[in-house]
Amino acid sequence: MPADLTASPGSGRSGGLILLALLVIALFACTAFMTVGVTGGWAFVLQLRAVKLAALLLVGCAIALATVLFQTVSGNRILTPSIMGFDALYILIQTSAVFAIGASGLNLVDKRLLFLGQAALMTAFAALLYRWLFTGAVRSLHLLLLAGVVLGMLFRSVSNILQRMIDPNEFVVLQDRFFASFNTVDTTLLGIAAVIIALAAIAIWRMRATLDVLGLGRDAAIALGVPYKRTTMTVLLLVAALTSTSTALVGPVAFFGLLVANMAYALIPSHRHALTLPAAALIAVICLVGGQTVLERVFAFNTALAIIVEFLGGIVFLFMLVRGAVR
Amino acid sequence: MIEIRDVRKSYGDATVVQGVNLTLPRGGVTAIIGPNGAGKSTLLTMIGRLLPMTSGQILVDGMDVTHAASNALARRLSILRQDNHIAARLTVRDLVAFGRYPHSHGRLTREDGVHVARALEFLGLTHLANRFLDELSGGQRQRAHVAMVVCQDTDYILLDEPLNNLDMKHAVGMMQLMRRMADDLGKTIVVVLHDINFASCYADHIVAMRDGRVIRKGAPAAIMTADAMRAIYDIDMHIEEIGGDRIGVFYRQPARD
Incomplete structure (x- = not known):
């Protein structure tokens, strides 16, 4: 009779400890974000910061979950939804909407309703476009990467053309939406974003064991009885929904997901999504909230977080490419 | 029992498996042999529903692999590929x-x-x-x-060239393991093999494929003949009985044009 029946002895427990540590750091970062440097008018400042904090938490979770899911389905640790052009697709959809209806027309529609419509459209498109890439048709990772870069470029170029053709006033409206940053979060969408991310997180949590099996690759997953097409489709839909939400809130972020997902893999001594998913989300929250606190309060910078995150993420991306972690 | 009914697989114009009809009995070790490109692995991966077939039907204990619930099939049949x-x-x-x-x-x-x-x-x-x-x-x-x-x-275990990258000792170990799985655990093993002598020594049944068709099948003694080997591999093989096993020697071939 074997004494130990769990997956691998110790890894579960130490993974749990690491999660706990990350949670403590994340809570600390949130507390610091809320309280450091408050001078007078506590109620006002706290409310202002709470909204911002909520946005950072949501975006961190959305990007982290989307990236880990995407990497599991695509069987590699270097591709992310944004590298594959998911957020460029979202921007294209937004631009097309303004182009077709006009900003004044769009302003009549409730912003939340508009967001829901765009997210639904984005999810459908992403599912159609990216399905063939991940159902075994393309085996080479380099080909996938290339396809993603080309698709992203295509979406961005088409958006650019459309943006040039529309009325300059409408362009200003659009630009205002795209250049949302961690500092100027679109707060009207917070509630609906929270609902979407919560629903997605529940769905993901329920399929965590299946995700572990998907991580073994297509053949092994099918051999172990995972309905592969249906499952990858579900995962891609979730990724698209999460990416639309985070893009709507803060605009496109290219390498942040890569950074937090790989930090989670490095920290957690386990393949289990029950551990890596929360770890990635917590690391994302620590990076965003902690980074924002340090930059805003300590260095009194205002817009640099996105740049710093992208800078670090880009370096990680290059490092992984060069080191050959692509396989 | 695995029933393969008129199974075909083509990629565009190239047909790699052309209308295979075959019944693999329950129990024992069945080796699928044949030259490169004969369609052995393709057939095996289709049985394991990792690859859709162009036409035809494969039944594992009466379950159609294309339509059966993937999970139900996974409790009946397992497949291991090379890479x-x-x-x-x-x-x-x-x-x-x-x-x-x-x-x-x-x-x-x-x-x-x-x-x-x-x-x-x-x-x-x-x-x-x-x-x-x-x-x-x-x-x-x-x-x-x-x-x-x-x-x-699972009752059925499919292995695609499991001896690849194994040295002689480990290759023998792997074949003995298949025997033990079949004899001690009552599993049905279907294995794609390149080494004809391993098939001869360890398999109960041999299915020989060439150009996408099954051209011979039977017990090792029936397949391990100079005639059959020429038909399957297009080489001259000297077959010798050593310690009760039929061993083919083929390392030197007459020079051809």
Whole structure:
């Protein structure tokens, strides 16, 4: 009779400890974000910061979950939804909407309703476009990467053309939406974003064991009885929904997901999504909230977080490419 | 019983499996042999529903592999392919435990634990259970994958060229293992082999394919003849009976134009 029946002895427990540590750091970062440097008018400042904090938490979770899911389905640790052009697709959809209806027309529609419509459209498109890439048709990772870069470029170029053709006033409206940053979060969408991310997180949590099996690759997953097409489709839909939400809130972020997902893999001594998913989300929250606190309060910078995150993420991306972690 | 009915597979104009009709009996070791490009692996992966067929039907104990619920099939049939790269960092025990997924869906019970331990023991991997896969030699990793398949505890086990990358000692070990799985555990093993002499010594049935068709089938004694070998591989083989096994020697061929 074997004494130990769990997956691998110790890894579960130490993974749990690491999660706990990350949670403590994340809570600390949130507390610091809320309280450091408050001078007078506590109620006002706290409310202002709470909204911002909520946005950072949501975006961190959305990007982290989307990236880990995407990497599991695509069987590699270097591709992310944004590298594959998911957020460029979202921007294209937004631009097309303004182009077709006009900003004044769009302003009549409730912003939340508009967001829901765009997210639904984005999810459908992403599912159609990216399905063939991940159902075994393309085996080479380099080909996938290339396809993603080309698709992203295509979406961005088409958006650019459309943006040039529309009325300059409408362009200003659009630009205002795209250049949302961690500092100027679109707060009207917070509630609906929270609902979407919560629903997605529940769905993901329920399929965590299946995700572990998907991580073994297509053949092994099918051999172990995972309905592969249906499952990858579900995962891609979730990724698209999460990416639309985070893009709507803060605009496109290219390498942040890569950074937090790989930090989670490095920290957690386990393949289990029950551990890596929360770890990635917590690391994302620590990076965003902690980074924002340090930059805003300590260095009194205002817009640099996105740049710093992208800078670090880009370096990680290059490092992984060069080191050959692509396989 | 695995029934293969008029199964065809083509990629565009190229047909790699052309209308195979074949019944593989339950129990024992069945070896599929043939030259490169004969369609052996393609046929095996279609039985294991990893590859859709262009036309035809494959039934495993009456279940149509194309339409049966993937999970129900996974408790009946397992398949292991040659290239098994895994992006995640797994220990041997983690990998083997995945074999229980069709039964317990990720919640390992006490009984699953017993299965995992037994599979590790069966493959002689108990002392390596907590090692990471990327720390193992090619042969050990191969055995870990086979252990996962054993742990899946299915009646049918399909193996695609499991001797690839194994040295002689480990190749013999792998063939003995298949025999033990068939004899001691009552499994039905279907295996694609390149080494004709391993097939001759260890298989109960041999199915020979060439150009996408089954051209011979039968007991090793019936297949291991100079005639049949010429028909299958297009080479002259000298067949000799050594210690009760028919062994083919083919290393020197007359020069051809």
